[in-house]
Amino acid sequence: MPVRVALDDMLHDRRMTLTELSERVDITLANLSILKTGKAKAIRFSTLEAICRVLDCQPGDLLSVTFEGDET
């Protein structure tokens, strides 16, 4: 999937674990794990808003799109 979720990097930068984020955004660890590993098919605005609030970031910091042939 060309949409990359930079949740792992953002958690690392903030010295936060996925479990801690899960408790603070009130989303199950299983669902956050799906998001982190890029297996999610879609993300709700409410989820995005909750994560951005806790991580103090913008959706663009969390998500990026890479198309085939693009140089990163």
Added chain:
Amino acid sequence: MRDGFVDGVALLVRILRVGNYAYLVLMVGFLLATIMFAGAFETHIEHKYHGVIEAGTVLLFLRFVAMMGMAAVLPVARLFGAVSGILGSVRAGDPFQVENAARLNAIGWALLALQLLDVVLCVVLWWARRAGIEVMDWTPSLTGCLGVLLAFVLARVFVAGAAMRDELAGTV
């Protein structure tokens, strides 16, 4: 997910499935009886029709009806099997599956087979009536035809529902 209605229907379907096989045994038994005790049957038929109709013709009719009854057991078994599977998925709280769409298709085909058997029965009864055999009246089943269409339409609804469910399952 516990649901009294679903539990009740599941129990009813289980009973009907047993009843369907009991009906098969009854029909096989009846067919064998018309062969093993053909003489007794012919005597009874001759007594009833006073020799107006040949007993062999009536016996042939009875055997054909028994075989039609046996033929109906398979689609009915498939129908109940599919309904049972759907009820199981409802009880598990996950009815919008592609498997249920296939089950609804199977129900549609089973109902269609029963409708075709009904048409064959109509022809047989028409022939029997012409031969002078006392038979029941036959009326076309419009609700049966609608049931066939409804099952196939619902199968498509379930395909769409299963796709939506899959989409939702991947939504965080």
